Amino acid sequence: MTPSHSLLLFLSCTLFVHQCQGACAEVDSDTEAVAGRGFKLGCISCKRRSEVKAAATVEWYFQADGEVDFVQIYTYEDGAPTESEHFKGRLDWNGTKRSRDIQDASIYLLNVTFNDSGTYHCFFNRILSFDNYEYTTTISKLVRLTVVAKATRGTASIASEVMMYVSIIGLQVWLLIEMIYCYRKISAAGEEALREAANAEYLAIASESKDNCAGVQVGE
Incomplete structure (x- = not known):
């Protein structure tokens, strides 16, 4: 995990x-x-x-x-x-x-x-x-x-507001890291799929060429 x-x-x-x-x-x-x-x-x-x-x-x-x-x-x-x-x-x-x-x-x-x-x-x-x-x-x-007579902001209120903004920023950073991680994982999976497809195509061409060569030798 x-x-x-x-x-x-x-x-x-x-x-x-x-x-x-x-x-x-x-x-x-x-x-x-x-x-x-x-x-x-x-x-x-x-x-x-x-x-x-x-x-x-x-x-x-x-x-x-x-x-x-x-x-x-x-x-x-x-x-x-x-x-x-x-x-x-x-x-x-x-x-x-x-x-x-x-x-x-x-x-x-x-x-x-x-x-x-x-x-x-x-x-x-x-x-x-x-x-x-x-x-x-x-x-x-x-x-x-x-x-x-007039409302004042206490220390607890200020601290709560600061913690709220810190939590929001921390959550955004975490989401950004998660997006980057997912993008890299998807990109790596795509590259691996392309490599596998290219290898499969190469093997198919190589196998076809080998069969053609064997047919020519038999005809001679």
Whole structure:
């Protein structure tokens, strides 16, 4: 097996394994919002065993900068959301839909203000259903939100963009190498076929000449 084919096999296997792991990935929420715009408060908790049936309810709490206590601002249960008066009409469910097995509990905050800066606490109250019993567990996530007047690009954003361009360039280089390899292989196969055809033609002519010579000698 050539190095090129080994690389193709590796990439295919990697893609297959990635797909088999499921669609859920626990990505951290962004932490910087721009005043006057919308912002997604991310909160994801993936089940470790996808085959286990589960149902979950979600609670969101908020601690404003300078405050000591958390106040409940949002609940989501059986597809029915409930908002607090402080965020009334400004919170929208952005998580798992049409399923009680909630793994994404993200919410969307509309028309962000500077007063929205603070710490947001997300709770999953999850019931796992096994054959003979149920198990209740609580998972929590924290999001420390800062509200700014103008968007800024963080180091992580810049690094992600650089890695994206590096990946694109690397893929193009790999495709170019693969094309050159395939072209050389096809060209070599074509030259070999031409040589074999030429040898076959030469042998046929030589055999015909030998037969003609033998016929002349017999006639004499």
